Amino acid sequence: MSTAPGSSIRRLAGTWIGIVPFLIFAVLFILMPTANIVIGAFQDTDGGFTLTNMARLFEPRLMASFWLSIKVSLMSAGLGVLTGFLIAVAVSHGGLPPRLRAPLLTFSGVAANFAGVPLAFAFIATLGRLGFITILLKEWLGINIYSAGFNLISFWGLIFVYLYFQLALMLLIIMPALDGLKKEWREAAEVLGATHLQYWRMVALPVLFPALLGTFALLFANSFGAIATAQALTGSSQSLITIQLFAQIRGDVLQDPRIGYAIAFGMIVITGLANALYIVLRQRSEKWIK
Amino acid sequence: MDQMTTAAPRARRRRNLWSWIAFTLGVAYFVLPLIGMFEFSLRKRRDAYSFDAYTSILGDPQFQQTFLYSLVMSLVTVVLGLLLVLPTAFWVRLKLPAMRPVVEFITLLPLVIPVIVIAFGYIRMFNTSSFLPMTGSIMGTNILLAIGYATLSLPYMYRAIDNGLRTIDVGTLTEAAQSLGAGWLTILYRIMLPNVYTAVLSGAFLTISIVLGEYVFAALLDRPALGPYMVWVGGNKAYEPAALAVIAFAVTWGLMGLIQAMSRLSKHTRVAR
Numbered sequence: 001m002s003t004a005p006g007s008s009i010r011r012l013a014g015t016w017i018g019i020v021p022f023l024i025f026a027v028l029f030i031l032m033p034t035a036n037i038v039i040g041a042f043q044d045t046d047g048g049f050t051l052t053n054m055a056r057l058f059e060p061r062l063m064a065s066f067w068l069s070i071k072v073s074l075m076s077a078g079l080g081v082l083t084g085f086l087i088a089v090a091v092s093h094g095g096l097p098p099r100l101r102a103p104l105l106t107f108s109g110v111a112a113n114f115a116g117v118p119l120a121f122a123f124i125a126t127l128g129r130l131g132f133i134t135i136l137l138k139e140w141l142g143i144n145i146y147s148a149g150f151n152l153i154s155f156w157g158l159i160f161v162y163l164y165f166q167l168a169l170m171l172l173i174i175m176p177a178l179d180g181l182k183k184e185w186r187e188a189a190e191v192l193g194a195t196h197l198q199y200w201r202m203v204a205l206p207v208l209f210p211a212l213l214g215t216f217a218l219l220f221a222n223s224f225g226a227i228a229t230a231q232a233l234t235g236s237s238q239s240l241i242t243i244q245l246f247a248q249i250r251g252d253v254l255q256d257p258r259i260g261y262a263i264a265f266g267m268i269v270i271t272g273l274a275n276a277l278y279i280v281l282r283q284r285s286e287k288w289i290k
Numbered sequence: 291m292d293q294m295t296t297a298a299p300r301a302r303r304r305r306n307l308w309s310w311i312a313f314t315l316g317v318a319y320f321v322l323p324l325i326g327m328f329e330f331s332l333r334k335r336r337d338a339y340s341f342d343a344y345t346s347i348l349g350d351p352q353f354q355q356t357f358l359y360s361l362v363m364s365l366v367t368v369v370l371g372l373l374l375v376l377p378t379a380f381w382v383r384l385k386l387p388a389m390r391p392v393v394e395f396i397t398l399l400p401l402v403i404p405v406i407v408i409a410f411g412y413i414r415m416f417n418t419s420s421f422l423p424m425t426g427s428i429m430g431t432n433i434l435l436a437i438g439y440a441t442l443s444l445p446y447m448y449r450a451i452d453n454g455l456r457t458i459d460v461g462t463l464t465e466a467a468q469s470l471g472a473g474w475l476t477i478l479y480r481i482m483l484p485n486v487y488t489a490v491l492s493g494a495f496l497t498i499s500i501v502l503g504e505y506v507f508a509a510l511l512d513r514p515a516l517g518p519y520m521v522w523v524g525g526n527k528a529y530e531p532a533a534l535a536v537i538a539f540a541v542t543w544g545l546m547g548l549i550q551a552m553s554r555l556s557k558h559t560r561v562a563r
Contacts, residue, residue: 018381019389025374026396028422029437033411034403040414087316094309095302110539110546111320113496116503117520118538119323121531126326133326164323167316196301225404228505228517232524242406249410249510264407275402 034268041265045258053262062244062259066266069224069241072155076162077219081212083163084170092178105175111168120232123161127152153234161233162226166219173218177211177285214281221274225267241267324539331532343533352519360508360516363432364501367439368494371447374440376490379452380482383460397448400441409510412438431511438507443497450496454489455482488552495545495552503538 044050056062091100126132129146137143151157181204189199205212227242236243241263248260334342347353382393400408416424416434424430440447460482467477483490505517520538524531 015385018385019378019393022374022378022393022396029412029441030396030399030403030408033408033415034399036415037407037411083316086312090309090312094312095306096309096313100313106546106550107320109550110543113499113546114539114542116505117517117524118503118535121520121524121535122323122327122539125330125532125535126323130330131326132329133322164320167319196305221402225406227406228503228521231505232521235525242404245406245410246506246510249406249413260410264410267404267407271402271404 037261037264038268040258040261043258043261053258054265056259057262057266062241062263065239065241065244066270068155068238070270072159072162072238072240073220073223076159076166076223077216079159079163080166080170080219081216084167084174085212087167088171088174088178092175101175104171108168108171112165112172115165115226116228117232119161119164120229123152123157123164123233127157127160153237155238158230158234158238161229162223166223169219169222170215173215174211177208181207208285210281210285214278214285217274217278217281221271221278224271224274327532327535327539331529331536334529343529344537346527347523347530347533347537356514356516356519359514360502360504361498363436363439363515364498366436367443367501368497370436370440371443371493371497372451372490375444375447375451375493376483376486377478379448379455380460380478383452383455384464394448397444401445405442405506406510408441409438409507413510425511431513435507435511435513435515438511439497439501439504442504442507443493443500446496446500447493450489450493451486454486458482458485488555492549492552495549499542499545502541 041053042049042051044052057066087104090096091104124131127134127145127150131152134145137145152161185203185207186199189203194202225242227240227246230238230240231243231246236247245260245263245267248257248263331343332339332341334340334346378393382390412434413425414420416422416430418426424434463481463485464477467481472481502516503520504515505521508515509518509521520531520534523534
């Protein structure tokens with residue numbers, strides 16, 4: 001009776017109906033808009049297939065923007081991983097009082113979300129030409145950091161600001177991973193005569209390596225897609241690829257509209273690769289640290 | 291042996307010193323910009339510290355309107371996200387565990403695809419000459435913006451609610467409810483929702499925090515939200531931006547504090563049971 005085709009179809013429909021609204025939403029508002037961009041990147045204005053849009057990505061102006069975004073992301077992710085790792089190790093294995101941990105994690109949770117426009121304002125108020133620290137250094141120590149070559153609205157200034165949320169995110173991810181290092185490993189290493197440094201170099205770091213590299217990829221993608229902080233901080237003096245695309249969409253740049261598709265497609269490829277790397281490495285790191 | 295006993299404490303002390311240096315530098319980096327923005331926000335009056343920048347911001351009708359707009363949008367987004375995620379996460383746990391990786395992958399896509407690209411896709415797909423011309427009217431654009439925000443918060447909302455559902459026995463509760471004659475809506479909103487209330491609230495606060503500060507979507511869809519207003523203030527005022535940053539930080543801190551309180555509360559109830 002239950003094998004009648006009508007009822008089995010109904011049963012199948014009954015099983016799937018609960019996620020149909022979600023799937024419709026996902027197709028309509030995530031997959032199709034993205035597919036629209038990807039397909040558009042390979043179409044000319046009449047809808048025919050073309051590689052001209054892609055070829056135009058290699059114009060020096062756009063290449064320079066992509067390269068700038070990649071450099072900012074690499075540097076801010078690299079510095080975030082490095083400094084975050086050192087601070088996390090100091091707090092969890094460096095003999096600091098354990099009660100520092102919880103406040104640091106709570107604060108990191110806030111700082112990781114304190115991005116965008118307000119973050120740029122905070123740094124301008126602190127290290128801008130009239131910023132708190134700029135003036136303090138000038139009045140107390142007679143050091144004028146701006147005449148010494150420092151400029152917040154620059155490549156390194158931008159990286160220094162990005163480091164705020166990158167470092168916070170790194171701490172949020174790596175502190176639990178450091179807790180996963182088993183005490184037995186360190187004891188075993190010590191029994192075998194390893195020094196502290198040898199333990200880190202030959203046991204802890206290899207175990208943590210996938211987690212570190214994976215977090216690096218995540219931070220890279222995090223910074224690569226960012227725009228609000230950079231726009232509020234530097235205007236358009238640092239022409240990141242996101243700022244270029246934003247101007248293109250707004251219509252501030254009057255030229256071939258197809259180029260926007262190509263830029264967006266290039267961005268999807270880059271963040272897609274970074275995230276794929278993150279997912280693969282996270283799985284690998286969970287083999288040891290759970 | 292003798293050498294080791296004297297060398298070890300000294301090494302530990304040195305390690306301790308380096309740990310303190312790393313920690314102090316980190317804290318300084320995190321805290322100094324906060325002090326800086328606070329001090330700067332007080333400088334509006336020439337001769338003395340004052341809260342003039344704050345009264346100027348809070349009294350600005352533009353601020354009030356955009357803040358209200360973003361607040362309403364964030365609440366709409368929370369409701370939309372809840373309607374979308376709770377039934378889905380529930381159903382996947384109950385009937386389609388095999389679909390879990392697929393659904394999870396989709397919910398993570400908004401983290402993979404840059405926000406600006408998603409917004410660009412919306413503008414191209416829902417413009418006036420498309421099959422669903424949402425950007426043609428103001429209401430349509432508002433709805434599209436809420437949908438965009440729901441998409442941005444999908445990863446956080448889904449993970450929060452799915453984690454909440456993991457702590458309860460979805461199957462048994464559903465069967466019990468059904469044997470008492472409850473329909474799907476009753477099960478979802480009178481049984482599942484109260485059980486994952488704290489998880490839902492954490493997701494909701496995070497969503498509000500994201501929506502309040504969001505810039506790209508609102509600017510590209512040309513809606514009067516707080517993000518674009520903040521950028522405008524940044525370009526046109528001297529001390530008000532710092533005051534805005536202080537307000538934004540206080541709001542973020544408050545929402546994150548609520549999330550922490552929620553998770554502590556939920557641990558409490560679970561232990562008590």
